[in-house]
Amino acid sequence: xxxxxxxxxxxxxxxxxxxxxxxxxxxxxxxxxxxxxxxxxxxxxxxxxxxxxxxxxxxxxxxxxxxxxxxxxxxxxxxxxxxxxxxxxxxxxxxxxxxxxxxxxxxxxxxxxxxxxxxxxxxxxxxxxxxxxxxxxxxxxxxxxxxxxxxxxxxxx
Numbered sequence: 001x002x003x004x005x006x007x008x009x010x011x012x013x014x015x016x017x018x019x020x021x022x023x024x025x026x027x028x029x030x031x032x033x034x035x036x037x038x039x040x041x042x043x044x045x046x047x048x049x050x051x052x053x054x055x056x057x058x059x060x061x062x063x064x065x066x067x068x069x070x071x072x073x074x075x076x077x078x079x080x081x082x083x084x085x086x087x088x089x090x091x092x093x094x095x096x097x098x099x100x101x102x103x104x105x106x107x108x109x110x111x112x113x114x115x116x117x118x119x120x121x122x123x124x125x126x127x128x129x130x131x132x133x134x135x136x137x138x139x140x141x142x143x144x145x146x147x148x149x150x151x152x153x154x155x156x157x
Contacts, residue, residue: 003057003104005071006097006111007064008146009041010080010137018082024052027075036062041073043096049088051096064114066130072100080138093146098153108151113143 011022023046028039039054040062046052054075055061063073074096076085085093097111112119114136120126137143 001058001060002070003072003100003106004110005067006100006104006106007067007071007073007117008093008097008111008113008137008141008143009063009073009075010141011044011075011077012079012081012136012138013077014079014082018079019047020078021047022077024054028054031062038062041075043072043074044077045074045089045093045096046077047086047089049086049092051092064117065132066126067117067120072104074100076137076141080141081135082138082140084140090146090149094149094153097146097150101150101154108147108154111143111147111150113137113141113146116143 011027013020013022024039024044027044031039041054042057042061044052044054057072061068061073064071076089101108114132114134117130117132121128121131
């Protein structure tokens with residue numbers, strides 16, 4: 001699989017007012033209960049900064065219709081519409097994104113939130129059937145800031 005994008009998601013776990021520290025194991029159970037063969041994401045970033053592995057990187061994800069075959073999916077524990085990332089979670093996310101960008105030569109501009117798929121539709125990169133109403137990774141998450149911090153981390157090495 002040629003990785004061209006990294007897509008950031010939220011677990012959208014309403015428990016504990018969106019502060020639930022959802023694990024990869026829990027998400028895997030949700031996804032397999034839907035009939036999927038595994039968790040849809042490649043990584044889950046916990047609220048305390050731990051990064052858990054989901055689906056292997058060399059396997060096509062099941063996280064963003066239209067991009068699964070050319071992207072990696074990273075999910076943030078909690079609910080990004082209800083709560084911002086914790087500081088530990090933000091640091092871990094940026095570190096992971098910088099590592100993945102470097103490994104796969106993905107520019108920070110191609111680190112997108114799931115909700116930003118619509119920009120790719122508008123640009124003609126994706127067909128209109130892939131338009132989404134999702135707010136993922138959440139209204140409390142600034143993808144502009146995530147990209148700036150990822151770019152900075154890449155420059156710092």
